[in-house]
Amino acid sequence: xxxxxxxxxxxxxxxxxxxxxxxxxxxxTIGTISVVLMLSLGFGLxxxxxxxxxxxxxxxxxxxxxxxxxxxxxxxxxxxxxxxxLEQITKASPKLSVAMKVTTGKWGTTTWIEGVSQEELEAIxxxxxxxxxxxxxxxxxxxxxxxxxxxxxxxxxxxxWDYNEIPPVDMMxxxxxxxxxNVESYDGVNPxxxxxxxxxxxxxxxxxxGPETYNAYCYSAYVEIETLKSYLEKxxxxxxxxxxxxxxxxxxxxEWIYPSVKLTVSDTALVEDTVTYFREMGYQVxxxxxxxxxxxxxxxxxxxxxxxxxxxxxxxAAIGITNTITMSTYERRKEIGVMKVLGxxxxxxxxxFVSEAGYIGFLGGAVGVVLSYLLSKxxxxxxxxFMTEAIGVAGNLSMIPLWLPFVAVGFTILVGVVAGYxxxxxATRISxxxxxxxx
Amino acid sequence: MDQLxxxxxxxxxxxxxxxxxxxxxxxxxxxxxxxxxALDGVSFDIYEGEFIAIVGTSGSxxxxxxxxxxxxxxxxxxxIKLGSKRMDRMKEKQLxxxxxxxxxxxxxxxxxxxxxDAKENVAMPLMFRGxxxxxxxxxxxEILKLMGLGKHMKHLPSQMxxxxxxxxxxxxxxxxxxxxxxxDEPTGNLDSGTTKEILTILRDTVNKxxxxxxxxxxxxxxxxxxDRVIHIKDGKIRKIEINANKKEIIEDEDY
Numbered sequence: 001x002x003x004x005x006x007x008x009x010x011x012x013x014x015x016x017x018x019x020x021x022x023x024x025x026x027x028x029t030i031g032t033i034s035v036v037l038m039l040s041l042g043f044g045l046x047x048x049x050x051x052x053x054x055x056x057x058x059x060x061x062x063x064x065x066x067x068x069x070x071x072x073x074x075x076x077x078x079x080x081x082x083x084x085x086l087e088q089i090t091k092a093s094p095k096l097s098v099a100m101k102v103t104t105g106k107w108g109t110t111t112w113i114e115g116v117s118q119e120e121l122e123a124i125x126x127x128x129x130x131x132x133x134x135x136x137x138x139x140x141x142x143x144x145x146x147x148x149x150x151x152x153x154x155x156x157x158x159x160x161w162d163y164n165e166i167p168p169v170d171m172m173x174x175x176x177x178x179x180x181x182n183v184e185s186y187d188g189v190n191p192x193x194x195x196x197x198x199x200x201x202x203x204x205x206x207x208x209x210g211p212e213t214y215n216a217y218c219y220s221a222y223v224e225i226e227t228l229k230s231y232l233e234k235x236x237x238x239x240x241x242x243x244x245x246x247x248x249x250x251x252x253x254x255e256w257i258y259p260s261v262k263l264t265v266s267d268t269a270l271v272e273d274t275v276t277y278f279r280e281m282g283y284q285v286x287x288x289x290x291x292x293x294x295x296x297x298x299x300x301x302x303x304x305x306x307x308x309x310x311x312x313x314x315x316x317a318a319i320g321i322t323n324t325i326t327m328s329t330y331e332r333r334k335e336i337g338v339m340k341v342l343g344x345x346x347x348x349x350x351x352x353f354v355s356e357a358g359y360i361g362f363l364g365g366a367v368g369v370v371l372s373y374l375l376s377k378x379x380x381x382x383x384x385x386f387m388t389e390a391i392g393v394a395g396n397l398s399m400i401p402l403w404l405p406f407v408a409v410g411f412t413i414l415v416g417v418v419a420g421y422x423x424x425x426x427a428t429r430i431s432x433x434x435x436x437x438x439x
Numbered sequence: 440m441d442q443l444x445x446x447x448x449x450x451x452x453x454x455x456x457x458x459x460x461x462x463x464x465x466x467x468x469x470x471x472x473x474x475x476x477a478l479d480g481v482s483f484d485i486y487e488g489e490f491i492a493i494v495g496t497s498g499s500x501x502x503x504x505x506x507x508x509x510x511x512x513x514x515x516x517x518x519i520k521l522g523s524k525r526m527d528r529m530k531e532k533q534l535x536x537x538x539x540x541x542x543x544x545x546x547x548x549x550x551x552x553x554x555x556d557a558k559e560n561v562a563m564p565l566m567f568r569g570x571x572x573x574x575x576x577x578x579x580x581e582i583l584k585l586m587g588l589g590k591h592m593k594h595l596p597s598q599m600x601x602x603x604x605x606x607x608x609x610x611x612x613x614x615x616x617x618x619x620x621x622x623d624e625p626t627g628n629l630d631s632g633t634t635k636e637i638l639t640i641l642r643d644t645v646n647k648x649x650x651x652x653x654x655x656x657x658x659x660x661x662x663x664x665x666d667r668v669i670h671i672k673d674g675k676i677r678k679i680e681i682n683a684n685k686k687e688i689i690e691d692e693d694y
Contacts, residue, residue, distance in 0.1 A: 005566050016554055338550045341511065342611070343539025344567045346532055432511045432535075435550055436502070436623060 001348040010356040013328065021360065024317075024324045028364020028412055029371065031314030036372040036408050037379070038310035040398040042303025044380075046296060048387070048395030053292055060268055062287040063095075064278050065260035073282055074245065076255040083263060088274055091264035093117040096225055096256070098232065098242060099181050101195050104174045107150040107167055113140060115225030120262075124217050128172045129205025134224065138231045139202035142171045144209040145218035166211050176201045180235050181242050196235065229256060314415060317364065321419035325357050329427040336427055337434030350424045357420020358413050365412030369405040376400055455486035458619060458651050459508065464517035466503050466674075477503040478514070479674035485619070488649040490642065492665035494656055500674040502623065505655045509542060509621045510534035521619070539567055543612030543650075547624035549604040551596040551611075557583060558592040561610045568615065582610045586640070602633035609640060613650070620644075622654040626661065638664045 014021045064083075066073050080092050096115035101108060118134050124141055132139050148160040150167040159165040178201035187193045207217045223231075232241050240252050247253060265271050271289050278285045329336070336349055376398040383397035466478040477500045485491055485508075495501035506512040507519060510526050511534075519526040521537065529537065538544070543564075551560045561583055562575040570578075583592055586606040596604050605625060612620050622641065626634035642664050645652050654665065662668045668680040 001567050002569055002571075005572075012554060334550070335552060338546075338552070339563075339567070340535060341509070341538065341544050341546075342564045342567060343535055343542070345535060345539070348567070433506065435546065436506065436511065 001345060003351075006348060006351050007355055007359075009352055010359055013332075013352070013356055014359060017328070020324060020327070024320050024360050025364045025367065027317035027320040028314070028361055028416070029368040031310075031317035031415075032365050032368025032408055032412055033372050033375060034313045035307060035310035036369060036400065036404060037375055037398065038306035039303060039404065040372070040376050040400045041379075042299055042306055043401055043404075044396045044399035045302070046299040047399050048397075049295060049299075050292055051395065053288060053295070058262075058264075058288050059292075060265045060271060061262055062265060062271060062275055062278070062285055063260050063262050064283045064285050066283050067259060068282075069245065070282075071247070074253070075258040075261050076253070078255065080258070080261055083261065088266050088270045089263050090266045092261055093120060094225065094256075094258035094261045096228055096243075096258055097220075098228070100221070101179045101181070101198075102146075102201065102221075103153065103177045103179075103198065104150075104169055106153050107169050108153040109146065109149040109151060111143075111146050111149065111221050112219075113221045113223060113228065115228035116222055118224050121222055121224050124222060125208040125215075126205040127208040129203065132204045132224065132227075136227070137202070138223065138227055139204040141205045141207065141217075141222040142203050143218045143220050143222075144207040144213060144215070145211055146221065147171060147211045171203050171206050176203055180232075182236070182239070314412075318415050318419040321357050321360050321416055322423055324360065325353050325420045325423040326426070328356065329353060329423050329430070332427075333430050333434045336430045337432050337436070340430075340432035341435045346428045350428045353424035353427050354417055354420045357416040357424070359416070361412040361414070361416020361419075362409060364416075365409040368412070369408050372405075372408075373400060455489070457484045458487045458489075458522065459485035460518070460520040461485075461508070462518045462520075464504070464507065464519065465515045466500070466507065466512070467515045476674045478507070478517075481517070481671070481674070481676055483669060483676060483679065485651060485653065487618075487651055488645065489667065490645040490652045490654070490665045492654045492656060492662035492668045493671060494659050494662045494668055495671040496657055499671050501655050501657075501671050503674075504671065505621055505623055505653065508653060509544065510537055539564070539615075541618040543615060543617040543620040545605070545608050545612045545620065545622035545625045547627040549596065549601075549608045549628075551604055551607055553596055556593050556595055557588060557599070557607045557610075560596070560607055561614050564611060564615050578614055579610070582614050583607070586610045600633075601629050602636060605629065605633075605637055606640065609637070609644075613644065613648075616648070617650065619651040619653065622652060624656055625654060626656070634661070 064075070066075050075094065077094070080094055083089055084092050093116065097112050098115075099110055100113045101110050103109075121141065122131050124131070126141065127144060129141070131141065147167060147169050149158070150160075150169050151158045157163075159167045177198040179195035179198040181194055182196045207215065209215055209218065236242075240246055240250075243259065244252055245257055263274070265274050268289070271287055275285045275287050275290065339349060340346070379398040380396045384394075387397050388394050461484070462482045464478050464481040465476070468475045468477055479500075481500075481504060493501045493504060503512065507514050510519075510529065514527050517527065521541065524537070526534065526537065551557075552563070555563070558576065558579045561579040565575040565578060580592060583589060586609060588603060588606055588610070591599055591603060591607075594603075596607070599607070605628075608625075612622075625641070626637050629637060638661060641652060641654065644650055645666075652665075654662075656662055659668075659670075663682060666682055668682065669676055670678040670680065
């Protein structure tokens with residue numbers, strides 16, 4: 001018997017019982033939608049967050065840091081130069097960060113000020129102001145979310161964290177003061193004594209985005225590293241600069257010691273090896289690549305769980321198919337008997353029912369995929385506010401990759417075939433004598 | 440018993456070629472603790488181009504015999520040979536293949552597929568043989584015209600009379616031009632006029648196409664259309680009647 005004839009007979013038989021076919025197909029459709037939509041949520045979240053991470057750039061960057069107390073390990077300028085001698089390192093930019101108290105009117109907060117290279121500084125997207133040029137006086141670029149952290153210095157209440165109100169601070173236009181932490185002047189009682197005398201702080205610009213828009217630069221303040229160094233040297237003349245280690249006698253080192261250095265690797269493929277290399281030296285190393293991979297691992301699990309939940313309804317649909325095919329074999333006992341008497345191969349009889357089941361799977365899968373696309377659109381429209389509010393990233397909550405519809409339909413066909421296999425096998429065992437008996 | 444066996448065999452001497460050889464066939468059913476002998480040692484031959492009728496009352500074992508000849512039921516003991524092949528030793532898969540290649544089947548209740556029209560029903564055995572749709576169509580049309588159903592090709596079984604349906608059934612059995620055709624009470628559901636019509640068709644087919652036909656019936660009068668009539672009772676052959684000259688039906692006192 002030709003395969004095309006088997007398919008034709010199956011379709012004919014499905015048509016014969018339209019209503020039952022439609023209901024069984026509906027079950028598969030619902031199953032398909034739930035699996036595809038659940039998976040699409042995983043893909044959407046992964047895609048959006050990865051895009052966000054990549055937007056920060058630096059897929060070839062690794063950050064090497066050291067916060068131990070082994071003198072030989074310190075990330076000094078000379079050490080950084082040694083790193084530069086490595087073949088695969090094309091760039092090294094040390095980082096320096098210092099805590100700073102920022103005040104304006106009755107509002108105050110403590111923020112980290114990061115010393116970065118001029119190049120990096122210029123790469124920060126600004127919403128207001130301009131990037132300071134090299135060699136200019138000490139001025140900072142403020143993260144767009146710093147504003148949220150201001151508290152009332154009289155009541156110690158945080159308007160944002162306590163009352164969900166954004167503090168009325170305008171970093172660009174208000175008069176802002178800063179004071180540096182100074183452990184040596186601390187009298188042990190008054191927390192104010194922990195800080196040096198306040199000075200006016202010039203804000204050159206504010207990072208792009210509103211006070212509630214997350215990005216890679218939103219929480220800290222940035223300044224060119226050499227400018228920061230000379231500012232700190234002036235501020236702490238003759239004293240130990242905070243965060244800088246001291247030798248056995250409590251004296252600071254001659255060189256600057258950086259908590260971390262950002263290294264750029266020449267080739268993405270070399271990133272992993274380079275990370276391992278520094279790790280074996282005893283440094284703490286983090287890389288964007290590893291981060292993305294870690295993230296993806298988490299989302300893979302999330303996706304697996306979501307997909308599993310969706311798969312339950314597909315399983316129910318599969319049972320529905322088995323039921324339908326079983327009913328069909330009972331109804332057609334006589335017909336199967338006649339076919340056997342007329343010489344229809346046993347395998348062909350089985351194939352007829354299996355392809356009926358497969359066809360139900362195919363129809364359900366195809367309709368399910370189409371509806372999934374529509375529902376995915378709906379989810380993205382409804383979920384847009386969820387993405388920005390709960391996750392802090394604008395993007396699609398649900399995403400259906402190009403290959404998914406094909407795999408989904410292929411899978412539902414497979415589900416149908418498997419679900420139809422056992423009743424089909426039972427059908428092949430129906431005796432040819434069923435044709436003779438007159439009932 | 441032996442006499443009858445010889446009677447069944449001796450005719451091979453007449454120069455006809457044996458198509459089916461049945462020897463010492465038993466079929467024993469277990470009903471509760473009782474053993475029912477549906478066939479109790481049956482032996483006979485069927486010759487090529489012969490119209491043979493198996494006659495008996497209900498429960499005589501005639502249907503069981505037909506089922507076994509067609510390979511629908513395995514015998515408990517004994518031998519059935521079609522050509523040179525031992526059907527009693529075949530598995531179901533092989534039996535299906537035998538039926539597909541060499542046999543045609545006509546049912547009492549026609550057993551047409553209700554969703555298929557006359558032409559599709561007739562073409563079905565060809566489909567099982569893997570014949571292409573075009574060729575199937577052509578051959579089904581030809582044979583339906585021969586059966587006088589040229590105007591009913593597109594009709595569903597429910598749109599045809601019993602006689603018409605049975606003619607479709609006969610067409611379906613003949614379309615593959617099988618060596619042997621089995622007819623199980625082919626006129627059982629038909630009125631006397633239509634019965635005559637159907638029997639004429641069967642008789643003509645054997646005469647013209649030289650097919651072998653085995654018909655099971657409970658009606659001894661109808662059986663007289665055959666070349667030979669095997670009378671069966673309680674699972675045993677009681678008499679084999681030869682109608683070489685199509686002589687009148689003779690009543691037998693035996694039963």
